Amino acid sequence: MTFIYGKGCIIDIKHLQYVIEVARTGSFTKAAQTMFVSQPTISKMIKSVEEELGVELFDRSGPRIVPTDVGQLIVDQANVITHAFGNLTAGLDDLATLRRGKLRIGLPPMAGAGYFAEPIGRFHAKYPGIAIELAEDGAKRIESDIESGALDFGVVLLPTKSELFESILIADERLMLLVHPEHRYAARTDVRLNELAAESFISFSEGFALHDRIPAACLAEGFQPNVVCESSQWDLIVRLVAANLGVALLPETICKEAGSGVAAIALESPIIPWQLAFVWRKDRYLSYAAKEWIRYLGTVFPGGQSSK
Structure with a gap:
């Protein structure tokens, strides 16, 4: 990840991590060891950041390298940024590996217990981190909510708007x-x-x-x-x-x-x-969880062809 500071100064996440580690260890050599790079590499990187920012980040006059007042400000903010970046990458990894996510599904009363209770239970057992939010309503209201974006998916009665929805046939x-x-x-x-x-x-x-x-x-x-x-x-x-x-x-x-x-x-x-069909909008972004749910539903109802 790259950050732009001031008039074209470019700093990426690795630069910030080097600054934090030098401040923590008080030594270019120790920081280089913990970051698995050479001491000249980390020294050069810090010097480059200082030149880009036009400030001195560390006081090198004593036996232990310590941040200057400006350097400490940057270290404090760098900690916030790298922590947020860590949370972001961890969250993206969770989503990509289906450890997190949410599905909003609309089910008419006649479709819920008869067709979806067991499939939803099996899907949740496989992906317990994916929250499934169910809305029980009539097919007309469900179709409207999918169209507006209030729901991700839902079961509706065919025929429906084939130009708007993808579908998997559930019952004929x-x-x-x-x-x-x-x-x-x-x-x-x-x-x-x-x-x-x-x-x-x-x-x-x-x-x-x-x-x-x-x-x-x-x-x-x-x-x-x-x-x-x-x-x-x-x-x-x-x-x-x-x-x-x-x-x-x-x-x-x-x-x-x-x-x-x-x-x-x-x-x-x-x-x-x-005829019941499970539908979703063609033009909407599908999360990892949504794509997996669609794939899974195709195995539950293999006779229902998804429209493309």
């Missing part, structure tokens, strides 16, 4: 109908969306992608869904269906794990896709 499923076991459709193997026109719907809250996507699909089939309740938690939606409050459209993974209190039925005509 479809929505299914969830009903009470005594519902008239409970024994069916499949149902068409327009057959649900008279049903009461339990939906996701605003801010979640499905909050808009399901009504849009219903409108395309000629009816406005009657939403009687909204929630941000998929497990609560399942329990409300089990309480016979209404029906819900949820991803296959959630429906298969819903339990015996509800019945899951394939939704046909139209099929509503549910």
